[in-house]
Each structure stands twice: as structure tokens, then as C-alpha cells.
């Protein structure tokens with residue numbers, strides 16, 4: 001563990017997509033490279049934090065110097081986060097699938113020649129961020145969520161902060177024209193109780209370092 005302002009602090013970070021199985025060979029998932037969450041975990045560790053990195057199947061390798069907890073589904077991710085508590089802060093950068101298939105098939109669903117495609121039923125997944133932010137006991141002092149929006153970024157993210165009960169929201173515009181999703185750069189607005197603060201466009205590692213520095217400041 002590195003020396004730094006977060007020495008002695010424990011931070012849980014979620015990252016990457018979740019995969020929700022349909023049958024043994026198929027799943028539904030969100031698009032997520034895991035790049036921003038990985039960079040945040042690395043930056044927090046760089047400031048001395050003990051980081052538990054709960055990650056779905058991401059494209060980028062997890063950083064060194066953190067405890068990696070690999071998961072697949074949203075329910076596994078929630079259980080892993082709960083098991084990692086207590087923590088001083090939690091950062092929810094994962095792109096969690098909102099729904100899972102109601103009844104996962106134990107056998108591969110067969111294509112019926114000339115038959116109808118399967119009618120999949122979905123149920124809602126737990127909202128991990130909201131579940132942790134709204135805990136009465138053992139809530140991390142600082143709970144940070146993300147909001148990927150395509151329009152009215154600040155308004156939607158401010159509403160999301162209130163709805164989820166978290167302290168901060170890191171909001172970004174993921175419209176295809178921005179090239180942010182899967183790209184190397186990010187342009188974010190940090191939404192706190194004090195309002196919205198838009199940072200200039202910068203590399204994802206730089207966003208991560210700035211956010212980690214703010215977290216260190218907030219934890220004091």
C-alpha cells in the first residue's frame with residue numbers, strides 16, 4: 001500500500017459491466033470497458049487507500065495494489081460490495097444491467113426451426129448504489145455514483161443524486177458524438193450538495209486522479 005492522504009482508509013469501487021445469464025451460453029449486459037473505474041481504483045490506491053475493486057467482466061485489466069473481487073451478475077456484485085463493508089467511501093462506477101432474465105435456463109435454449117423466438121421475461125436487478133447509500137447502519141461516509149446521460153446531463157444527474165441518496169454524482173455525456181464511451185477521455189460534471197462543477201475534458205486517468213484527490217479532501 002502506497003503512502004498518502006488515504007492511508008488507513010478503505011474504499012470500495014465497482015467497475016465494468018455486469019453480465020446477466022439467459023442460459024449457459026448467453027447473457028445480456030451493458031457496454032462498459034471498465035476503463036474509468038479501473039483508473040479510479042488505481043488513483044485511490046496511489047493515494048494510499050486500501051481498495052476493494054469489485055469488477056464485472058471488463059475489457060481492461062484490473063490495477064495492481066488493490067484487492068480484486070471478480071463478479072458476473074448484479075446480484076453477485078451487490079453481495080461482494082456488502083461483504084467488503086465497512087468502508088470509508090464507496091465509488092460505483094460499474095455499468096450494472098438494470099434487468100436480468102426472470103428464469104435462467106439451465107440448458108442452452110434451442111433454436112426451433114420455423115418456431116418462434118423465446119419470449120424472455122425480465123425482472124429488475126437490485127440498485128447497488130441506492131442500496132448502499134440508503135443503508136441506515138454501516139453506510140460509508142462518502143458514497144459516489146455515476147450518471148451516464150445523453151441529454152440534459154446536469155438536470156438528470158442532480159435528480160439522480162437525490163433519488164439514489166448518494167453524496168456525489170459524477171455525470172458525463174455519453175452521446176455517441178462525444179466519443180467518451182470506450183474512449184480514452186472523459187468530460188465530467190461533479191454534482192455535490194453544493195452544486196455542479198464541470199471539469200475540462202481530460203484523460204480518464206486524470207479524471208480519476210482528480211476524483212481521488214477530492215475524495216481524500218472530503219474524508220479529511
Ligand code: C5P
Pocket residue numbers: 014074092093094095096097098125126127128129130144145146147148
Ligand atoms: O440509474 P443509473 O443506472 O443511471 O445509475 C447509475 C449509477 O448507479 C452508477 O453509479 C451505477 O454504478 C449505479 N447502479 C448500481 N446498480 C444498478 C444500477 C446502477 O449500482 N442496478
